[in-house]
Amino acid sequence: MSDFLPFLVTQCLNALSQAALLFFLGCGLTLIFGIMRIVNFAHGAFFMLGAYVGYSAVHWTGSFWLALIAAPLVVGGFGAAFELGILRRLYGRDGHAFLMVTFGLTLIMGEVIRLIWGVEALQVKPPDSLSDIVFIMDEPFPVYRLFLAASGIVVAIVIWQFLERTRLGLLIRATSQNAEMVYALGTDVALVRSAVFGIGCGLAGIGGVLAAPLVTASLGMAPNAVIDTFVIVIIGGMGSFLGSLIGALLVAFVQVFGTYYFPDFALALMYLIMLTVLVVRPGGLLGKEA
Amino acid sequence: MRFPLAVAVVLALLPLGLPPYAMTLLTEALILGLFAMSLDLMVGYARLISFGHAAAYGFGAYASGNFLLHTSMPLPCAVLLSGLLGGVVAIPVGWVCTQARGISFSMLTLAYAQLLYAVAFKWTAVTGASDGLAGIPRNPGPFGVTWWDTKAGFYYLTFAYLACAFLLCRDLVRSPFGAVLRGIRENEAKTIALGYNTRRYKIAIVAISYGFAGLAGALYAPFAGFANTELLFWLLSGQVLIMVIVGGTGTLIGPIIGAIFFLYVQQKLSNYTDSWALFFGVIFIAVVLFMPEGIWGLLRSRFPRRAA
Amino acid sequence: MALLELDDLTKRYGGIVAVDHVTMRLEQGEVRAVIGPNGAGKTSLFHLITGVVKATEGSVRFAGQDLSSMPAHQRCQRGMSRTFQLTSLFPELSARDNISLAAQSRDAKRWIPFGGGAVFRDAARRGDEALQRLGLTHIAERPAGLLSHGDQRLLEVAMALAQQPKLLLLDEPTQGLSVEETAQAVDVLAGLFAAGDLTVLLVEHDMEVVFRLAHKITVLHRGAVIADGDPETIKADEGVQNAYLGGFA
Numbered sequence: 001m002s003d004f005l006p007f008l009v010t011q012c013l014n015a016l017s018q019a020a021l022l023f024f025l026g027c028g029l030t031l032i033f034g035i036m037r038i039v040n041f042a043h044g045a046f047f048m049l050g051a052y053v054g055y056s057a058v059h060w061t062g063s064f065w066l067a068l069i070a071a072p073l074v075v076g077g078f079g080a081a082f083e084l085g086i087l088r089r090l091y092g093r094d095g096h097a098f099l100m101v102t103f104g105l106t107l108i109m110g111e112v113i114r115l116i117w118g119v120e121a122l123q124v125k126p127p128d129s130l131s132d133i134v135f136i137m138d139e140p141f142p143v144y145r146l147f148l149a150a151s152g153i154v155v156a157i158v159i160w161q162f163l164e165r166t167r168l169g170l171l172i173r174a175t176s177q178n179a180e181m182v183y184a185l186g187t188d189v190a191l192v193r194s195a196v197f198g199i200g201c202g203l204a205g206i207g208g209v210l211a212a213p214l215v216t217a218s219l220g221m222a223p224n225a226v227i228d229t230f231v232i233v234i235i236g237g238m239g240s241f242l243g244s245l246i247g248a249l250l251v252a253f254v255q256v257f258g259t260y261y262f263p264d265f266a267l268a269l270m271y272l273i274m275l276t277v278l279v280v281r282p283g284g285l286l287g288k289e290a
Numbered sequence: 291m292r293f294p295l296a297v298a299v300v301l302a303l304l305p306l307g308l309p310p311y312a313m314t315l316l317t318e319a320l321i322l323g324l325f326a327m328s329l330d331l332m333v334g335y336a337r338l339i340s341f342g343h344a345a346a347y348g349f350g351a352y353a354s355g356n357f358l359l360h361t362s363m364p365l366p367c368a369v370l371l372s373g374l375l376g377g378v379v380a381i382p383v384g385w386v387c388t389q390a391r392g393i394s395f396s397m398l399t400l401a402y403a404q405l406l407y408a409v410a411f412k413w414t415a416v417t418g419a420s421d422g423l424a425g426i427p428r429n430p431g432p433f434g435v436t437w438w439d440t441k442a443g444f445y446y447l448t449f450a451y452l453a454c455a456f457l458l459c460r461d462l463v464r465s466p467f468g469a470v471l472r473g474i475r476e477n478e479a480k481t482i483a484l485g486y487n488t489r490r491y492k493i494a495i496v497a498i499s500y501g502f503a504g505l506a507g508a509l510y511a512p513f514a515g516f517a518n519t520e521l522l523f524w525l526l527s528g529q530v531l532i533m534v535i536v537g538g539t540g541t542l543i544g545p546i547i548g549a550i551f552f553l554y555v556q557q558k559l560s561n562y563t564d565s566w567a568l569f570f571g572v573i574f575i576a577v578v579l580f581m582p583e584g585i586w587g588l589l590r591s592r593f594p595r596r597a598a
Numbered sequence: 599m600a601l602l603e604l605d606d607l608t609k610r611y612g613g614i615v616a617v618d619h620v621t622m623r624l625e626q627g628e629v630r631a632v633i634g635p636n637g638a639g640k641t642s643l644f645h646l647i648t649g650v651v652k653a654t655e656g657s658v659r660f661a662g663q664d665l666s667s668m669p670a671h672q673r674c675q676r677g678m679s680r681t682f683q684l685t686s687l688f689p690e691l692s693a694r695d696n697i698s699l700a701a702q703s704r705d706a707k708r709w710i711p712f713g714g715g716a717v718f719r720d721a722a723r724r725g726d727e728a729l730q731r732l733g734l735t736h737i738a739e740r741p742a743g744l745l746s747h748g749d750q751r752l753l754e755v756a757m758a759l760a761q762q763p764k765l766l767l768l769d770e771p772t773q774g775l776s777v778e779e780t781a782q783a784v785d786v787l788a789g790l791f792a793a794g795d796l797t798v799l800l801v802e803h804d805m806e807v808v809f810r811l812a813h814k815i816t817v818l819h820r821g822a823v824i825a826d827g828d829p830e831t832i833k834a835d836e837g838v839q840n841a842y843l844g845g846f847a
Contacts, residue, residue, distance in 0.1 A: 039393065041528075086575065086579070089579060090578070093582070095339075096339055096531075096535065097582070100531075100535055100574055100575075100577075101575050101578050101579075103532065103574065104570070104572070104574035107570050108567075108571035108572060108575075110567060111567045112568065223524075227404065227524060230397065230400065231401075234394075234397045238393065265412075267408035267411065268405060268408040268409055268412070271401055271404045271405040274401045275398065275402065275405065278389075278390060278394060278398050278401060279386055279389050279390075282389060282390030282391070282398075283390075283394060284394075461712045461713070462711050464714075465711050465713060465714045466702060466705070466707065466708050466714040467711040468711075469695075469698070469699055469702060469714075469718075470702075470708065470709065472688070472699075476688040476690055479686065480682075480686045480688065482671050483650075483674060483682070484671075484674060484679075484699065484700050484703045484757070484761070485671050485703040485704075486671055486703055486708075487669075487672075488671070491709070498711075
């Protein structure tokens with residue numbers, strides 16, 4: 001039993017690093033849904049774009065840290081532009097118009113990425129400082145995963161503080177509860193919406209560039225990411241920041257331990273959990289009903 | 291009825307002038323048309339948006355695939371039985387999904403579809419896992435009927451199924467049951483207040499819709515000769531939803547046109563460029579922005595129905 | 599035995615008491631108005647009676663039967679029909695189709711998935727009768743969403759009537775109507791009630807409407823009944839006047 005504890009600890013850290021990636025995705029999606037009632041089907045595509053932009057940034061500048069800054073900016077900027085140009089025309093229409101349009105966007109982005117970067121999966125090297133292995137209780141563990149887990153925690157705190165303490169954060173929370181009131185108070189709700197969509201996509205972008213060294217940048221990222229993201233947000237509750245955190249942790253732990261103990265059923269297990277949560281609490285664990 | 295009749299006549303006569311590969315494509319279009327029409331029952335008439343309709347399609351394909359591979363059941367029977375089975379299995383699914391409303395309902399349908407996908411991936415005995423079922427025969431049955439072995443034969447079989455399904459669905463939406471569905475679509479709270487057990491109606495339409503989708507999938511398996519997990523994949527669920535919306539929701543014939551259009555554009559575009567998905571995306575966004583009533587809506591406004 | 603018996607009916611939302619131990623007896627043929635200032639719990643009371651909301655305490659008995667565990671649609675089937683405070687119709691359907699759907703719900707074959715000629719004919723007949731009683735025959739073909747506000751409110755009443763209910767619950771039928779529309783509506787309703795075959799529970803804000811239509815009045819304040827009796831008694835009641843801050847005498 002003495003090597004169970006190190007195993008448990010390393011697997012938990014594994015799960016935490018996984019949860020961090022899932023959290024970046026889930027948080028962005030839930031933010032977009034909570035404020036704008038838009039189900040962003042293209043969220044996986046933005047994640048993928050982040051990975052590819054990160055690849056190029058590293059390729060041209062040699063600096064992973066620069067890529068970490070560039071990716072969310074580019075992806076977030078593109079997201080905000082899309083909201084401005086296309087999504088804005090759809091407010092007042094019912095929900096499935098957004099779904100259709102973001103699905104169309106997924107198709108477009110997938111192709112454009114393929115045209116620019118090609119079909120081959122692209123390796124992104126993490127910086128040397130993070131390429132090491134550490135020993136935790138005599139078990140080897142990659143430093144990069146620790147970095148991921150730490151990033152997740154840092155970003156979670158930053159966003160939490162942003163929502164609670166800053167003026168824009170307050171506006172965002174207010175808009176999610178009563179957009180008309182916020183408008184009447186003189187705020188440009190349209191601007192808030194663009195900002196939120198941009199931030200949500202930017203978060204997906206960070207997730208992408210951080211995930212790239214682990215999974216390589218490939219065209220298959222988008223479909224996998226979309227489904228994972230939906231599962232997290234559905235379990236945690238659409239529109240709940242805390243819910244996306246809990247959902248990410250739950251899914252990550254189920255995936256990591258599930259794959260170890262029940263390799264055949266891990267995938268099915270995750271969807272079964274999603275079904276169960278939805279049946280018991282249709283809005284998700286902490287969500288507001290659509 | 292005039293327009294659907296015209297479409298039916300065109301579809302019936304079209305194969306006479308087409309090369310074989312075009313007939314194959316048209317058959318696939320009709321199968322997808324049946325699939326799309328089944329989704330329209332839920333989406334267009336009850337506003338129940340399914341994100342996981344591929345579950346029903348794939349289920350039907352695997353069911354008929356197994357019947358045809360492991361029994362000597364004639365093809366039409368295997369197909370019909372699979373569709374029926376799909377509908378019956380969908381009753382508990384409908385019960386679970388209708389626990390929720392709106393987006394949550396849609397998410398539940400997605401969850402169920404993903405669950406089926408995950409199960410199919412592993413259940414080698416029934417689904418052949420990631421390899422799928424191959425070599426699915428078009429069983430002749432006890433009377434030695436083999437005319438559906440040919441491309442033309444199978445096309446007309448599919449056409450017959452689609453036409454019958456269309457007539458059944460049309461009757462359904464014009465019946466008292468259909469009137470209640472319309473009420474649920476327009477104002478569910480009021481419909482409940484009027485004394486209808488809306489939950490039951492919703493479960494019923496989910497089962498019927500999944501049943502017809504299963505029928506379409508059951509036709510696909512012997513058509514293509516194989517069935518695999520791609521048929522359960524959420525991308526297909528998204529594509530069929532697009533066919534319905536592009537074709538025109540709540541019209542039954544619109545989604546069929548949408549499916550034909552979708553396949554046609556896909557075929558044409560992939561001849562010119564590898565990036566047909568790109569143009570598809572642009573077309574979809576354009577349709578949503580500028581043509582929300584879909585193709586059928588556009589046609590109807592150009593050729594308004596004259597008073598009887 | 600009264601048609602509707604409410605005993606200690608209570609609804610709590612956390613710390614807020616929306617409906618506070620309401621006890622009421624409604625006799626057959628009676629037209630009872632429920633009045634009270636905003637937030638008094640009138641619509642909540644309707645929700646409890648019709649089953650839209652589950653009661654925290656107390657019971658609802660209708661025609662001698664306890665309804666406490668019965669869902670909303672079943673209570674309607676037992677013979678309760680209601681209208682809503684915020685107009686609730688099927689806007690894309692014509693007035694006739696709206697009423698037809700209401701009438702159809704009383705048909706044992708309302709769910710059949712094919713044909714239905716007989717079902718539709720019967721529903722149309724009952725619907726047309728109701729339209730006539732409410733004086734709405736001239737707008738039967740128009741989409742409900744395009745009707746004037748006054749006609750919409752009356753259409754809702756017609757829909758409830760088409761179900762041939764034992765108990766009619768009207769939630770502020772004249773809400774949002776102009777002075778003329780209100781007068782017209784009250785004339786129609788008065789004619790309707792004069793026939794004596796309806797039992798009506800009516801929530802109203804407009805006291806003139808109440809005095810013209812109601813046999814008895816129940817006054818709610820903060821969810822509880824503070825007065826109960828015929829119109830003259832209520833008019834003179836001091837407690838009621840205080841609740842309305844300045845009275846209406």
